[in-house]
Every structure is written in structure tokens, then in C-alpha cells.
Amino acid sequence: MGNEKSLAHTRWNCKYHIVFAPKYRRQVFYREKRRAIGSILRKLCEWKSVRILEAECCADHIHMLVEIPPKMSVSGFMGYLKGKSSLMLYEQFGDLKFKYRNREFWCRGYYVDTVGKNTAKIQDYIKHQLEEDKMGEPLSIPYPGSPFTGRK
Numbered sequence: 359m360g361n362e363k364s365l366a367h368t369r370w371n372c373k374y375h376i377v378f379a380p381k382y383r384r385q386v387f388y389r390e391k392r393r394a395i396g397s398i399l400r401k402l403c404e405w406k407s408v409r410i411l412e413a414e415c416c417a418d419h420i421h422m423l424v425e426i427p428p429k430m431s432v433s434g435f436m437g438y439l440k441g442k443s444s445l446m447l448y449e450q451f452g453d454l455k456f457k458y459r460n461r462e463f464w465c466r467g468y469y470v471d472t473v474g475k476n477t478a479k480i481q482d483y484i485k486h487q488l489e490e491d492k493m494g495e496p497l498s499i500p501y502p503g504s505p506f507t508g509r510k
Contacts (some may be wrong), residue, residue, distance in 0.1 A: 372427070376436070378467075386417070392415050444464060
């Protein structure tokens with residue numbers, strides 16, 4: 359209790375851990391593309407009144423911990439998020455159109471899990487996801503700052 363949000367006749371606490379990746383799991387999120395996707399996803403979530411609690415942009419996938427209002431389905435939100443973000447990325451980075459045929463930037467599916475009472479654990483997991491990914495890479499490129507908060 360205490361973390362619930364409310365609508366006209368509804369009190370809710372709907373948090374989801376979502377993971378999705380570019381088509382072919384290509385490693386595209388470096389430097390300006392990493393900053394751009396963070397900014398785009400923040401903007402799209404804001405437009406739909408979805409709150410980002412924690413997020414991390416790895417080279418080949420994105421983790422997000424979000425609060426989605428109950429009036430919106432997770433699948434509807436993901437269709438919107440992936441569809442609009444790919445159009446915005448193609449508009450900003452024209453070269454991506456040639457790497458991804460048929461203007462399909464994202465993989466077909468995504469991973470989603472309800473968070474429940476584990477919010478702090480999931481936030482910590484997402485915060486440290488980038489370090490874990492870097493440890494698995496033979497050569498890692500430093501990531502300056504967080505693309506979702508705009509902080510360095």
C-alpha cells in the first residue's frame with residue numbers, strides 16, 4: 359500500500375520489467391544512437407502517461423521498468439513504443455533504413471514480467487545490467503551517462 363496511483367475510480371500499482379531488442383540482435387546503441395533512443399523512448403512514454411522507473415540501454419537490447427496505467431494493455435503499449443520509436447529513429451538516422459529491410463527495426467517479440475513487490479530488486483538488476491553485459495564482451499566501448507535520465 360502507498361505506492362498506488364489512481365484514476366477516476368481505480369487504484370493501481372502496475373509495474374512491468376520489459377526487455378526488447380533490435381532485429382537480428384544487432385549492436386546498434388552506441389554514442390549518439392544510444393542517446394537518441396533514450397530520448398525517444400522517454401518522450402513516447404511521456405505521451406502515453408507511462409512512467410519509467412528505471413531503464414538501461416545496452417548495445418543490443420533495452421531494459422525498462424515501467425508503470426503502465428491499467429487502461430492500456432502491455433501489448434498495445436509495446437506496439438506503440440516499438441512502432442513509433444522505429445519511425446523516429448529512421449527519421450533521425452537515415453542509414454538505418456538500409457540495414458533493416460521493410461522498416462522493421464525491432465525484433466518481433468519482447469520479454470515482459472510483472473514486478474509485484476520486487477521493485478527495488480528489479481531496479482538494481484537493471485542499473486547493473488550494463489556492467490554485466492560489458493563483462494561478457496571481449497572489447498567494450500565506454501558508455502557515457504544514462505540516455506534515459508540525460509545525466510552523466
